[in-house]
Amino acid sequence: MAARRRRASNARLWMPPLACLVLAALVQHACELLGESMLPGFWLHLDALYLVFPLLYLRFAHGLPQVAFTALMLDAMWPGPFGTRLVLYSLALAMMIPLRVRVRRENPLHVFWLASGMNLFVFAGFWLQTLLGPDALACVPLTRILTDLLVSELLVGFSAYWWMEFQRLVIFRSCGQDPAGFPIL
Amino acid sequence: MRNALYECQAPAWVGLARLADLPAWMSEAARSRSSLLEENRDMARLNSAYMLRLQQAGMDAEELARVGAMLKMPPLQDWNYVVGRVIRRDLDTWWQRMTVQLGAEDGVRKGDGVVCRDGVVGRVMEVHAYTCVVELLSSASFRVAAHVDGDMRPVTYVGTPAPLFRDPGGEATNLPADMIADPARPLRLVTSRLGGVFPDGLTIGYMRHLEAEPDGLFQRSKVLLNPSLTRLREVAVLVPVLRAQVEAAEASISKK
Known part of the structure; x- marks a missing residue:
């Protein structure tokens, strides 16, 4: 019984990366369906959604392994060089850690700007990596890149707060402990 | 890892x-x-x-x-068509790839051609145990030797980066200067056996307009690909018969 309670109380440590992987699969499927039916030549990049919860609700020592795990799992299926996401996510997390005390996680507007900024950073990293890579990847039309970026930014911005609250709710329901009750510093 | x-x-x-x-x-x-x-x-x-x-x-x-x-000609290469289901499509901003449920266990190797009912789909880029990753025909890094249907002079086909809100396409270069295309009856670009990856005559796409290349010696054209390329559910990997036989013989020897 005690072991079960202990496992449940650690839900905030193992549940977010699993939730992120499920979300990544759903996003992938949604993009495939969009491409099949209405919008060919369009793709969503929602990387900041995998970072907001570890950043705003977990200690760096707890958040970094989660982010690293998610990044490596996504990197394994990604066509680009292995480890790109790991580096970009870790950098984004490390850069935002000192600034997170200025962000009110209860405020959707604060979360909007935070998520949009991090998503922009990660997308810029992918772009830079492809520019440095083979020539063929560097000649993707700018309109395509900017449209993908703009729509992804808006979607990430508007959904980050609700996604974070959903993760918090799931953890609260599963173990009865609110992640907001744990210190992050 | x-x-x-x-x-x-x-x-x-x-x-x-x-x-x-x-x-x-x-x-x-x-x-x-x-x-x-x-x-x-x-x-x-x-x-x-x-x-x-x-x-x-x-x-x-x-x-x-x-x-x-x-x-005294060398024998033509023959292929086995191994059919597999598409389990994932990565058609993002920079990449055009799909994952197929066929792997090393099915005899698939890196570089094998992938086709469907309507023609060429792409080429195998990565092989795992039970799955493989296919670089699509529309991928910017995809290149293949081709020729126009009814004209055996070789041309080069290159995929072009996916444009916004449009189906992916490609470009044919090194088209002979005397070639003429009629928009009402587009030219069919087909595979050539020169590359050794595809059999001769599989459809790559269609060309409606030709334009002169800067050197004036050749022409180039946009290639309209099959729009269902990104919606495929099943594809076939071309596994060379000779290679399959050699691998089977090697496997039987190693068992003994």
């Missing part, structure tokens, strides 16, 4: 692909008995037609072999 992480996720992607196919399967399962009987009859007719063509193809192949032997 990448392979380990990839392999542990692969079953989940296969499962998700099956889940995504569930609505289509349910709608198929709900079809009436009479419509199935009608389709069965149509299939039987089609099978009969194919049986006749197969007999004819057998005779043609013998004829070709006789002529080849007389002229």
